[in-house]
Amino acid sequence: MTRSTPVRLAVVGGGLAGITAALRCADGGAAVTLYEATPRLGGLTCSFRRGELWVDNGQHVFLRCCTAYRSLLHRLGVEDLTVLQPRLDIKVRSPSRAGRLRRGTLPAPLHLAGSLARYPWLSFGERLRFARAALALRAVDTADPTTDLHAFGDWLRDHGQSDRAVHTLWDLVGIATLNARADDASLALAATVFQLGMLRENSSGDIGWSAVPLQRLHGDSAADALAKSGVRVHLRATARSLYRTHDQWTVETDSGSTNFDAVALAVPPNAAESLLPAGALSAAPGWSRQLGTSPIVNLHLILDRTVLHEPFIATVDSDVQWVFDRTSQSGLKSGQYLAVSLSAADQLIDLPTASLRDRFLRALNPILPELEFACLQDFFVTREREATFLPSPGTARLRPPAQTAEAGLYLAGAWTATGWPATMEGAVRSGEAVAAALLADAKLSTSEAA
Incomplete structure (x- = not known):
């Protein structure tokens, strides 16, 4: 019946x-x-209009392992409106040096060994200890209720990770995905992110993003x-x-x-x-x-010329976290539109726009040297005070x-x-x-x- x-x-x-x-x-x-x-x-x-431009309220990316989200894109018929990396490749910059995280062809977690061997912010010993911690994290039982009671940062240090390694590598990925630093994040949630995104399948961490607003x-x-x-x-x-x-x-x-x-x-x-x-x-x-909330702040820069030659970069040793080229998505006809995404932004959410502009233009200059010769045509800020729950x-x-x-x-x-x-x-x-x-x-x- x-x-x-x-x-x-x-x-x-x-x-x-x-x-x-x-x-x-x-x-x-x-x-x-x-x-x-x-x-x-x-x-x-979502997005909104600012003059002739489309502005996304935040910078959202996904990973190849995000099977439910990608299924929704298929259901909506918009898979062709996204870009998915053929292999994970994150260009990383600091004021004094540059590196990258790029996967190779070996099975996970060895697929990152090549780029980690050349990662300039870690010593040889820190790279070895990172590998051991990654293997240990792979075995963490995220379904065990007690796992959620532990802080990720504490677990990392218990497994030989220096403050330097936490800052320049673990938080590089963790802040953007968890909207929290390792010391403030649940071990269960952090382990879920790293296990599914980097430690189990070779291609699971390949990054995707929208090619349209x-x-x-x-x-x-x-x-x-x-x-x-x-x-x-x-x-x-x-x-x-x-x-x-x-x-x-x-x-x-x-x-x-x-x-x-x-x-x-x-x-x-x-x-x-x-x-x-x-x-x-x-x-x-x-x-x-x-349950709490964690804010995200996005800084938007409209420039008269191109200063970033990648779809996005991540940074270390800088107030800047991630920078995205949003020129084509916004409809900008000339110059470049950059969006700086700042997660876990508790200390920034209430700062005036002028203060954010001064502080982050100074921080961006050594990251993007060509910015020195560009004319800043517009600068504005979007703030999500309650962007996510506090993990x-x-x-x-x-x-x-x-x-x-x-x-x-x-x-x-x-x-x-x-x-x-x-x-x-x-x-x-x-x-x-x-x-x-x-x-x-x-x-x-x-x-x-x-």
Whole structure:
């Protein structure tokens, strides 16, 4: 026996998690309505116009191992709008020297041996100790709850890593993926990043990025895909309250209330906590505040000439972290558009634009020597004060699963219990988890009715 009418699902939130949940559930036969509070889909991976330019609100990359995210790109039909390195290659610069992290053809973790042997910021002994720590990290059990209680930085030092090695190598990758430094990050989350991205498969760490504005890659393509799947999308529609009456859920927005069989909240943790009914989660009130947040600051430079000749570079021994060439994505016709991405930016988030400009132009000059001869035509800053949850030790207990204690009520978002840090991959995985849970519940209820 089949259900006479499809499950009516409300998805609250139009970021990658909500988009994924809505599409997967619609593909599974649900009648889906999506509510998004802003004028566009895409969540934190969106773009806006500044004059004639497209500006991404943040610099987002993915890895070859991000299988869920890449599956979403395929579902949206936009794989051809991204670039994926044929092999991992990160150009690294400091004010006084240059190096690179580039994988070879050997199996992981030996695939990085060649570039590490020439990595100029580590001594011979530090390179050997790095190799031993990498092998040990490969064996860390990320599923063991006690692993999450330890700080990654402590683990690294217990395994022979000097402060220099942590700063110039481990944090080079870790800050960008975890949005936290090693000393502030959960060992479980850090081990997940390094195991999946660098230590298990030769090609898993190859880096990909969007060749178009993120709004086109995610938000606009999602709008088309959702419409084709029959999903009703309401923009500028903030969910004000959520409550259950008998076997139905009611979602109230400024335009009225609508009843559904199920609801998926794909919103930030604080918004989720404010909407969830009492008893939906086992965590005590205030759990979203305990989960914390970590900010990201992006500096945008419009120059009259090209000063960076790579798609991106990473830096060490500098205030600068990563620099991206966004010229083609922005639509800039001449000169160059650079974006400087600064993760774990607690000390920078409230600095005035003028202070950031002075400080980071000084820091960029030795990194990009050609900048000295360029004319800075525009400089502006974008700030995400609550870009991600804080991936600190002990965080796992505050990250709820997709299914709540309330029947028909689900949670999605990179902050939920995906096992990943707050990345695009984690967000998509959370949406897939919601779809799997809801469709399984719908199937179960249908079988019980039969």
